[in-house]
Amino acid sequence: MALNIKKILVSQPKPITEKSPYYDIAKKYDLQIDFKPFIRVEPISLREFRAQKINIQDYVSVIFTAKTAIDHYFSLCKELRLPVSKSIKYFCLSEAVALYLQKYIVYRRRKIFFSKLAKLNDLLGHICKYNNENYLIPVSNIHRNSLFNLLDEKKIKYKTVTMYRTVNIDFRCDEKFDYDLLLFFSPAGIDSLLKNFPNFEQKNILIGTFGQTTAEAVEKAGLRIDISAPKPKIPSMVVALENFLNEINR
Numbered sequence: 001m002a003l004n005i006k007k008i009l010v011s012q013p014k015p016i017t018e019k020s021p022y023y024d025i026a027k028k029y030d031l032q033i034d035f036k037p038f039i040r041v042e043p044i045s046l047r048e049f050r051a052q053k054i055n056i057q058d059y060v061s062v063i064f065t066a067k068t069a070i071d072h073y074f075s076l077c078k079e080l081r082l083p084v085s086k087s088i089k090y091f092c093l094s095e096a097v098a099l100y101l102q103k104y105i106v107y108r109r110r111k112i113f114f115s116k117l118a119k120l121n122d123l124l125g126h127i128c129k130y131n132n133e134n135y136l137i138p139v140s141n142i143h144r145n146s147l148f149n150l151l152d153e154k155k156i157k158y159k160t161v162t163m164y165r166t167v168n169i170d171f172r173c174d175e176k177f178d179y180d181l182l183l184f185f186s187p188a189g190i191d192s193l194l195k196n197f198p199n200f201e202q203k204n205i206l207i208g209t210f211g212q213t214t215a216e217a218v219e220k221a222g223l224r225i226d227i228s229a230p231k232p233k234i235p236s237m238v239v240a241l242e243n244f245l246n247e248i249n250r
Contacts, residue, residue: 003248005206008033008241009179011189021238029245038184038192041068041140042165046079054161056082059136061089063127063158065147065213066186067100069138072163074104086110091127091135093211094118094230118230119212124150131156141165144187144213168192181206183227183237187217194221208244210237 092098115122208227229240
């Protein structure tokens with residue numbers, strides 16, 4: 001496949017400042033990088049949460065698969081005026097997700113576990129060390145069952161709780177979609193792509209994915225993955241992208 005990358009779509013909101021490394025990459029390689037979320041996340045109401053009849057304070061071990069889940073967990077605790085115990089154990093899908101906890105807690109004083117490879121199987125190893133605990137997993141209304149299947153296999157007790165909903169963002173009919181490379185960060189982004197473009201054919205369009213569940217969604221859709229992260233020594237999509245561009249520009 002002849003690669004001629006000139007226009008990239010990052011399926012995330014536009015950075016607030018011009019200091020984003022994506023802008024450095026665009027300048028270095030003479031590229032156009034656009035930012036366009038395929039989804040938006042909305043909190044559920046307290047009434048919707050209470051209808052699930054779950055007491056957050058019953059759980060001293062919480063599993064976070066995304067930064068969004070962290071935001072809505074702590075936001076809901078604040079709205080319900082529930083104190084967050086310092087004894088809670090946090091199990092995170094990746095180091096990036098784990099470090100995001102610093103927004104809400106004193107990181108070094110908490111019990112925090114994460115997968116160095118951002119892999120569910122790797123995270124499961126930490127969870128199984130505390131196999132007698134009952135875990136709480138904050139999720140969106142739309143989610144994959146990969147983690148739950150693994151927990152079921154190991155007979156780990158857990159409860160999912162919907163704390164937010166994922167809504168597709170529609171593209172305008174007159175909006176150009178002529179990108180050489182698409183970067184995705186969640187399975188919901190792939191779902192939105194196929195909803196917006198039901199006749200989408202990948203052909204020479206490249207796809208980059210961040211995270212195991214996003215990659216699984218791409219493969220399930222019958223699409224090809226050309227760039228993936230995280231990996232050893234490739235902790236972020238930015239690093240993966242620059243490595244890829246270096247390789248094809250040699």
